[in-house]
Amino acid sequence: MKSSDRRSIIEGHDLTYEYLHYDDDGNVDASYRALKGVSLDVKEGQFIAILGHNGSGKSTLARQLNALLVPSGGTLFVDGLDTREEKNVGAIRQAAGMVFQNPDNQIIASVVEEDAGFGPENMGVPTKEIWERVRKALKAVGMWEYRESSPNRLSGGQKQRVAIAGVIAMKPKCIVLDEPTAMLDPGGRAEVIRTVRELNRTDGITVILITHYMEEVIYADRVLVMDEGAVVMSGTPREVFSNVRALKEIRLDVPFVTELADRLKERGVPLPDGILTVEELTEELEKIRHGDQNRAS
Amino acid sequence: MLKDMTIGQYYPGNSLIHRLDPRVKLLGTLVFIISLFTFSSISAYALATVAVLTVVAVSRVPLRYILKGLKPIFILMLITILFNLFMTPGTAVLQIWKLKMTEEGIRFAIHMAVRLTYLIIGSSILTFTTTPNSLTDGLESGLGWMNRLHVPVHEIAMMMSIALRFIPILMDETDKIMRAQEARGADFQSGGVFHRVKAMVPLLVPLFVSAFRRANDLALAMEARGYHGGAGRTKMKPLVYHRKDWIAFLVMAGYVAAQILLRIFVKI
Ligand SMILES: Nc1ncnc2c1ncn2[C@@H]1O[C@H](COP(=O)(O)OP(=O)(O)O)[C@@H](O)[C@H]1O
Ligand SMILES: [Mg+2]
Numbered sequence: 183m184k185s186s187d188r189r190s191i192i193e194g195h196d197l198t199y200e201y202l203h204y205d206d207d208g209n210v211d212a213s214y215r216a217l218k219g220v221s222l223d224v225k226e227g228q229f230i231a232i233l234g235h236n237g238s239g240k241s242t243l244a245r246q247l248n249a250l251l252v253p254s255g256g257t258l259f260v261d262g263l264d265t266r267e268e269k270n271v272g273a274i275r276q277a278a279g280m281v282f283q284n285p286d287n288q289i290i291a292s293v294v295e296e297d298a299g300f301g302p303e304n305m306g307v308p309t310k311e312i313w314e315r316v317r318k319a320l321k322a323v324g325m326w327e328y329r330e331s332s333p334n335r336l337s338g339g340q341k342q343r344v345a346i347a348g349v350i351a352m353k354p355k356c357i358v359l360d361e362p363t364a365m366l367d368p369g370g371r372a373e374v375i376r377t378v379r380e381l382n383r384t385d386g387i388t389v390i391l392i393t394h395y396m397e398e399v400i401y402a403d404r405v406l407v408m409d410e411g412a413v414v415m416s417g418t419p420r421e422v423f424s425n426v427r428a429l430k431e432i433r434l435d436v437p438f439v440t441e442l443a444d445r446l447k448e449r450g451v452p453l454p455d456g457i458l459t460v461e462e463l464t465e466e467l468e469k470i471r472h473g474d475q476n477r478a479s
Numbered sequence: 480m481l482k483d484m485t486i487g488q489y490y491p492g493n494s495l496i497h498r499l500d501p502r503v504k505l506l507g508t509l510v511f512i513i514s515l516f517t518f519s520s521i522s523a524y525a526l527a528t529v530a531v532l533t534v535v536a537v538s539r540v541p542l543r544y545i546l547k548g549l550k551p552i553f554i555l556m557l558i559t560i561l562f563n564l565f566m567t568p569g570t571a572v573l574q575i576w577k578l579k580m581t582e583e584g585i586r587f588a589i590h591m592a593v594r595l596t597y598l599i600i601g602s603s604i605l606t607f608t609t610t611p612n613s614l615t616d617g618l619e620s621g622l623g624w625m626n627r628l629h630v631p632v633h634e635i636a637m638m639m640s641i642a643l644r645f646i647p648i649l650m651d652e653t654d655k656i657m658r659a660q661e662a663r664g665a666d667f668q669s670g671g672v673f674h675r676v677k678a679m680v681p682l683l684v685p686l687f688v689s690a691f692r693r694a695n696d697l698a699l700a701m702e703a704r705g706y707h708g709g710a711g712r713t714k715m716k717p718l719v720y721h722r723k724d725w726i727a728f729l730v731m732a733g734y735v736a737a738q739i740l741l742r743i744f745v746k747i
Contacts, residue, residue, distance in 0.1 A: 250702060275705045276705060279703070279704075280703040286648055286693070287692075287700065290701060291640070292640065299715035302713075302715070303713055303714060304705040304707065305705055308713060309716075313715065333644075334648065
């Protein structure tokens with residue numbers, strides 16, 4: 183199925199958002215425009231990555247998708263529902279789950295399984311079905327053996343997987359992860375990314391991954407790059423990373439291999455743009471070496 | 480120091496007492512405490528002793544462990560007893576300087592000592608055998624009727640369970656901040672009480688900042704998962720009375736009846 187045939191799960195048009203600051207009398211005395219006309223269209227089953235420097239508005243955008251914030255201007259439809267309508271809020275939060283950065287501050291219960299059940303409890307799901315969902319969700323993230331543990335005893339990566347399970351148990355169509363790996367060690371990061379990719383591929387859950395680790399976006403179908411409240415680049419990871427200079431201008435790093443390939447190219451090595459993995463680079467270099475040998479003989 | 484406190488902690492186990500419905504245990508503790516203050520004869524205390532010892536035996540929590548929990552409040556108890564000994568008016572038995580120890584005072588002090596000890600033991604059996612979660616569940620469901628008096632029972636229970644979840648996290652954090660400040664020359668160990676309390680003040684600022692940030696994050700996470708208060712919520716682990724719980728209610732009623740009978744027929 184081509185992605186353009188699929189149904190849109192998130193449709194945002196010309197979104198703006200202003201943080202307002204009120205004085206003591208409740209009048210607006212300051213405002214900050216954190217989103218300046220963002221448009222996006224995410225199809226069901228896609229894996230979208232959002233990159234951007236600190237303060238570029240990624241979290242502000244993420245919070246719109248879960249109706250934690252509603253747009254000041256423009257329109258946003260999540261699963262066909264207008265986020266500005268109060269009556270849609272429950273359904274939107276069920277359709278688009280959210281995982282946050284700090285693993286400690288989003289686990290509510292003191293037992294893993296009870297935390298996974300928190301969302302379904304809020305939705306009014308019958309007891310028997312809650313257990314069913316919790317079992318499935320914890321198994322999907324590989325945390326079923328830890329169901330009776332206290333979250334305090336888990337590693338950062340495990341806590342994030344519990345948080346993901348808490349969202350999965352609500353049977354969402356889409357998961358928005360706002361820098362879920364920012365506070366984890368490399369092992370924990372790999373754990374979380376593997377879990378998210380798995381959910382995307384096997385269950386067809388739409389994933390919107392916000393991150394500033396470049397290595398994590400190479401699996402995405404599409405990458406959006408944000409700067410100062412606007413989407414400044416978008417395309418496949420390869421397309422986005424072919425533009426090393428533009429990324430650096432908005433203070434973003436590129437994956438190490440991409441950077442290496444770019445520097446080699448500057449020195450005259452004939453490499454293509456947007457190399458993303460070590461394997462690709464070695465392959466290209468092999469090709470060049472073979473070419474040289476052929477010419478020499 | 481906080482780590483040595485056994486009072487209020489959970490002692491993992493799988494005894495009959497552990498498995499009872501938390502509402503049964505809450506009511507049982509309440510009944511027991513009320514009985515201590517209503518029935519105060521030697522025979523009543525004897526019966527209470529038998530009851531406590533039986534429950535402790537069934538719960539398989541070592542008695543030694545329970546008694547250890549009494550230590551931190553020993554001083555408080557001593558003060559209460561001394562106060563009662565000397566401040567109760569009545570016939571003097573002993574006079575030290577201007578303080579008179581009275582016969583009534585002695586009797587009263589003994590009563591207080593017995594009651595306080597049993598009150599602590601009774602409530603620690605509750606906390607030793609009930610996980611904090613099931614305790615808050617029990618409170619929420621057992622006090623559900625107070626909703627009608629506009630007491631936000633669900634919200635209070637939710638606050639309690641969140642507090643229980645975050646206490647260890649904040650303790651850890653305190654520890655970290657302390658070590659970070661010690662590394663930069665802060666001194667929490669030496670000096671008098673006043674000095675040490677003063678040294679704690681710079682600790683509180685980062686701790687409060689962090690606690691508020693956590694509270695903010697948590698509120699957002701709860702909202703994102705569809706939390707909208709207690710209305711329309713279902714329970715993953717609803718409380719259901721089983722046969723053993725009904726039997727426990729009967730035992731409780733038996734205890735109260737026995738106390739009443741003792742008061743009527745045995746006059747000591
Ligand atoms: N609650 C708030 N009130 C006012 N300004 C805010 C608030 N939250 C974020 N901002 C501002 O909005 C901008 C975007 O923030 P955010 O969406 O958190 O960025 P990111 O997640 O990409 O780091 C930043 O300049 C930030 O200072
Ligand atoms: Mg952010």
